[in-house]
Amino acid sequence: xxxxxTATALLAIAPVLVPLATALVAALCARRPGLARAVSLAGxxxxxxxxxxxxxxxxRHGSVRVxxxxxxxxxxxxxxxxxxxAVMIATTALVGxxxxxxxxxxxxxxxxxxxxxxxxxxxxxxxxxxxxxxxxFNLYVWFEVMLLxxxxxxxxxxxxxxxxxxxxxxxxxxLGTLLLLAAIAALYGLTGHLNFAxxxxxGAGVGGDVLAPALxxxxxxxxxxxxxxxxxxxxxxxxxxxxxxxLALFAAVLTKAGAFALLRxxxxxxxxxxxxxxxxxxxxxxxMVAGVLGAAYHWDxxxxxxxxxVSQIGYMLLAIALQGPDATVGAxxxxxxxxxxxANLFLIAAIAFRLAGSYDLRRIGGLxxxxxxxxxxxxxQALSLVGLPPxxxxxxxxxxxxxxxxxxxxxxxxxxxxVSLLTLYSMAKIWLAAFWKPHPVKGWTTPGPTRxxxxxxxxxxxAGLSLAMGLFPQVLVDALAPTAxxxxxxx
Amino acid sequence: MSxxxxxxxxxxxxxxYLALSRDLLRCVVGLSLLxxxxxxxxxxxxxxxxxxxxxxxxxxxxxxxxxxxPLPQALVLTAIVIGFALTCFxxxxxxxxxxxxxxxxxxxxxxxxxxxxxxxxxxxxxxPP
Numbered sequence: 363x364x365x366x367x368t369a370t371a372l373l374a375i376a377p378v379l380v381p382l383a384t385a386l387v388a389a390l391c392a393r394r395p396g397l398a399r400a401v402s403l404a405g406x407x408x409x410x411x412x413x414x415x416x417x418x419x420x421x422r423h424g425s426v427r428v429x430x431x432x433x434x435x436x437x438x439x440x441x442x443x444x445x446x447x448a449v450m451i452a453t454t455a456l457v458g459x460x461x462x463x464x465x466x467x468x469x470x471x472x473x474x475x476x477x478x479x480x481x482x483x484x485x486x487x488x489x490x491x492x493x494x495x496x497x498x499f500n501l502y503v504w505f506e507v508m509l510l511x512x513x514x515x516x517x518x519x520x521x522x523x524x525x526x527x528x529x530x531x532x533x534x535x536x537l538g539t540l541l542l543l544a545a546i547a548a549l550y551g552l553t554g555h556l557n558f559a560x561x562x563x564x565g566a567g568v569g570g571d572v573l574a575p576a577l578x579x580x581x582x583x584x585x586x587x588x589x590x591x592x593x594x595x596x597x598x599x600x601x602x603x604x605x606x607x608x609l610a611l612f613a614a615v616l617t618k619a620g621a622f623a624l625l626r627x628x629x630x631x632x633x634x635x636x637x638x639x640x641x642x643x644x645x646x647x648x649x650m651v652a653g654v655l656g657a658a659y660h661w662d663x664x665x666x667x668x669x670x671x672v673s674q675i676g677y678m679l680l681a682i683a684l685q686g687p688d689a690t691v692g693a694x695x696x697x698x699x700x701x702x703x704x705a706n707l708f709l710i711a712a713i714a715f716r717l718a719g720s721y722d723l724r725r726i727g728g729l730x731x732x733x734x735x736x737x738x739x740x741x742x743q744a745l746s747l748v749g750l751p752p753x754x755x756x757x758x759x760x761x762x763x764x765x766x767x768x769x770x771x772x773x774x775x776x777x778x779x780x781v782s783l784l785t786l787y788s789m790a791k792i793w794l795a796a797f798w799k800p801h802p803v804k805g806w807t808t809p810g811p812t813r814x815x816x817x818x819x820x821x822x823x824x825a826g827l828s829l830a831m832g833l834f835p836q837v838l839v840d841a842l843a844p845t846a847x848x849x850x851x852x853x
Numbered sequence: 854m855s856x857x858x859x860x861x862x863x864x865x866x867x868x869x870y871l872a873l874s875r876d877l878l879r880c881v882v883g884l885s886l887l888x889x890x891x892x893x894x895x896x897x898x899x900x901x902x903x904x905x906x907x908x909x910x911x912x913x914x915x916x917x918x919x920x921x922x923p924l925p926q927a928l929v930l931t932a933i934v935i936g937f938a939l940t941c942f943x944x945x946x947x948x949x950x951x952x953x954x955x956x957x958x959x960x961x962x963x964x965x966x967x968x969x970x971x972x973x974x975x976x977x978x979x980x981p982p
Contacts, residue, residue, distance in 0.1 A: 495868065499928055506935045513942060522954045523978075526964040529950060532943055534882050537872075543932060544891045550900035550925075603965050662978050771933065820855040 365450065371428040372443040377451045377490040378799060381405060381458075383574035385483035392476030399465075402479035406697050409486060413448075413455035414780075420448040421841065427496070436560040441608060442496040445845045446694050449838070450493040450622055453701045456827070457614040458486045460820045461607040464709055467817035469716035474520050481518065482611065484511035487495035487617045491625060496558040498546050501623060505542065505587060511533050512616060515608050516600060534596035538586030545580035552576060558631050561573035570635045577634050580627055582792045590679055591648035592673045597781045598656060601668040605714030610663065613671055618697050621678045625693050628682055630849040643683035644646060647777045650676030653786040654686040656832030663711040663721045663796065666788055667704070670747070674700050680778065681762045685771055691839055692761035698838065699754040703746050703753040706824035710740045713817050714796055717808045728801035737797040739825055746828055749782050754831035759838075794800035855895050864890035875951060875959045882945040888936040892929050899925030 372434050384405025391398040418444060421428050429438035443451065462482065465471055472478055486642065488508030512535075550556055552573055553564035565573060586593045597617070628642070634853060653673025660666045679698070681693035688829040695773050711734060717728035730737045746753035749760075759782065766775040831838060864886055871883025897921035915953055942968040951957055954964065967976040 503931065503935070506939075510938065510942070513946075517949075520949070520953070523964045524951050525946065525954060526962050528946055529959075530960060530965070532939075532946065533872075533880060533884065536888075536939060536943075540884075540887055540891050543888075544894055547891065547895040547898040549929075550895075551900075556924075599965060660975055661868060662975070665975075665978075719980050720977070722979055724974075725977065725979070795973070 364751060369424065370426055370455060371790065373412070373416045373419050373424040374428040374443045374494060375430065376442070376752075377409065377416055377443075378454065380409045380412050381483040381487035381490060384409070384836055385480045385487060388483060389477065390479035393479065395474055395476055398476055398479045402483065403459075403462055405483055406455070406462045406486075409490075410452075410459050411450040411453040413490075417452050420445050420846040425845075430505055432570075436555065436557045438486060439500050440496040440557055440559070441494045442493050442839050444556070445841050446622075446690075447493045447623075449694060449698055450618070450842065451490050453698045454489050454615055456488060456494070457701055457705050457824075458482070458611060460610040460705065460709075460824055461614075463816050464607040464610070464712075464820045466813075467716075467815065468813040469709075469712040469817045472605040472608050475518050476513065478518060481511045481514040482608070485515065485611065487511075489619050492619045495648060497668065498549060498556045498561065500556075501626075502527050502542055502546055505619070505623075507540055508616060508619060509539060512612065515612075516604065521603075524603045527603040531596050531600040534586065538583050538593070539684070541579055541583035541586065545576050545583055548576035548579060555639075558626075561631050565632045566835065574635050575636060577627070577632055577638060580637070581634075584620050584624040585645065585679075587617070588624060588679070589617045589620070589649075589672045589675050592678070593647070593673075593847075594652070594675075597672060598665065598669050601671075602662060602664040605742045605847065606664075606708055606715070610705040610708040610712075613668070613708055614701040618678075619673055620700055621675060621682070621693075622697060623678070625682050625690065629685055629693075637709055638697050640681045642679060643771065643774055646676045646679035646683055647774055649673070649679055650738070650781040654781045654788065657713050657788045658784065658791075661723045663723065663792055664708070664713070666792060667707050667711060670785065670788060671704060673785065674704065674747070676781070677759065677762055677778065680774060683763050684762075684771075685792065686765065686769075687843065687847040688761065688768075689765045690849060691842045692758065692765055694842050694846075695761055695835070695838055698841070699746070699828065702828045702831070703743050703755060706743050706745065706821060706828065707740070709817065709824070710736065710743060710793075710821050713814060713821065714740070716812060716814060716817075716849065717794065718801065719806075721792040721797035721810075725802060727799040728797075728806060730797040732802075738794070739766075739821055741793060741798065741827055741837055743828065744793060746832065748786045748789055752832045754828045754835070757832065757835040768836050857893060857901060861890050861893040861897070864893065877947045877957050877959055877962075878944075878957060881940065881947055884943070885936065885940045888932070889938075892932050895932060896925050896929045898927075908933070 364641050388398045389403050427442040429435055429440045431438055455510045488504045491504035552568055555564045589597045650673050657666045657669040678696050681689045682778055715721050720726050746755040749755040762774050763778045773777040868886030868890055869885045874880055903919050903921045904922045907920040914970045970976045
């Protein structure tokens, strides 16, 4: 592998700079919504372009890194994008673009606020930063950027329900970031470093048992951020109050950034003691079960899908708890699959809402007759979430559960299979109620003129991406495997 | 050193007490205090005691041995600024909740979750609260 040049090195930070600049320009055009939208779309396209360039550079060089200010790596704030981070950044950029394009349709559009686009790009910048940074304190800063942007997007609509949700989201997430900050302080105090590479070395010198309390603290903080058991309460309390395109973006990016950071800390930078990983495995199982049972109670499509995010996070936590190259590949594969499919399910639900008139399953129906294509599209994504071959979710679960069995954790694997069955129950509930049964209103017809072109394009695009992942899983696995094998967790 | 530890625990205790309050404003002030307690922890993580200005002498390549650690100060400054932004946002949010929703009791904040109908199933979210 050849050493990357300066221009290539700058690529490591470009996926952060592009959305940050876009957010700034979009905020300056806040008074002119049309201009802000154009800037935002151009910025999102540029973000995708840069993210793909990073992916290409990473495929050539193994990883790209830069320390702004040309400081020595352990002193400056380093950005390193390895194949794992590059894949996450590319998926984030693609889902961001998809959600922005979706906003051009009239399916559950967000309020016409000038700051909407600035906040969306702030969120994308925070997520990209969290995937690219190689500095512990910088990681905290990107989580705060994401938190502030998310709070703005939650409160933007200003309805009573949204303000209520914003307050709950604020309190529980601020507790999470404070825990993260305390964990970072403890890790810095114990090792004297913040840079990931320096921490790897210093952490190995100090030893996992000494670091264990700080690692537990960091783990709990990132469980809050990723929506793990038992600290996921903020998620079902707030997500469903968001307009669909923003909700899809939240579902795709926020919890996944938390899970990825946990993978970075537990599977790459530090080597946690076995008992801690065992505990994380049980937390993962509890997360899966709590999420899927919580979803079964609800009748609002948004709430069912939102609580299901928690359940899916459980599989990713399980993969992190297992450690080892195959589990790491499984975790990232699951993350990418879930970002695409989950976002798309929310967007498809929004199209169903536009056509049938409600998100509540008891008030809608008849969409199979009126729009069989939508019904098939939903089925395709829902079955991918359940994990039926040859869809992307099958490979994600296959890699994780095969590794679970290979390591002899039969109870965890059984829980994984059982939760898949219960996921099927929830998805079948939506499909039967929204699509199969007749509409409860006699003489209901789909609304006349709708502007769903962009929505359809996005839904098909994301479905195509998920299908491609299902049909050619080896492409992604091969891209991730060498890095996964070289991480500390692979030792 | 022990004074910092006492101050930190006092901050954390007061913050936790206030954050558990049902009054929204007290809750925000409590979280802000908790943040300050964590900031003290961050500052202390770089070792306290050394107070000489962290300036490299002309011609030298390293800090003098008794110099203070400048890094936690940079970190804590960042954390203070972010915490300040969050607290400002939260204060406006509490004000908005009080003006638009007419509530200051967090136990009464149930708008985003509409509760159960007579059949034991959740009520529909469609009707605006």
